[in-house]
Amino acid sequence: AGDVAAGKGKSASCVACHGAEGKVSVPMYPNLAGQNAMYLEHALQAYKKGERNGGQAEVMKAYVSALSDDDIADLAAYYASLKP
C-alpha cells in the first residue's frame, strides 16, 4: 500500500489542476479527495499504460509517464486520505 506522507510530497505537480487538497476549482477536472485509493492507482496506471486517451488524458499521460509504481501507490494513498 502507498505511503500518505510520501504521496503528499510527490503531489506538487497535481495541484494546478486537482487543487491543493484534491478539490478542484476548474470543473472539468475530477476531485480526488477521498476517492478510493485502489481506483486512483488503477486510473493512474491506465494513463501510464496508454489505456486512456484523448482530451485531458493526454495531459495526464505526460504527467504520469515519469512516475514509478511506488510513486503511483503513494499518490493514490495520499489523495484517498483527504476529506472529500
Next chain:
Amino acid sequence: AGDVAAGKGKSASCVACHGAEGKVSVPMYPNLAGQNAMYLEHALQAYKKGERNGGQAEVMKAYVSALSDDDIADLAAYYASLKP
C-alpha cells in the same frame, strides 16, 4: 445541463458497482457522489468514444454504449448532486 431527477431515474444500472448513493462498497471502483458534473460527463463520453480501454473500462464501455448525450448529462448532474 443535465436533469438531476431524470439522471436518478436512469441510474439503476450504475448502482451495482457505484453504490446506491454514488459511494462504492468495492474499492476498485470510483465514488461518484459529489464529483464534478463536467468531469463525469467527459468521462462517460470518453468511454462511449472508446478513449478509455482495458480492465474495467471495458465494462463501462458496454454500459454507456446505449446512452444518449442527454442520458449522460442527466447521470452526470445526478451524481454531482449527491453528498460525497
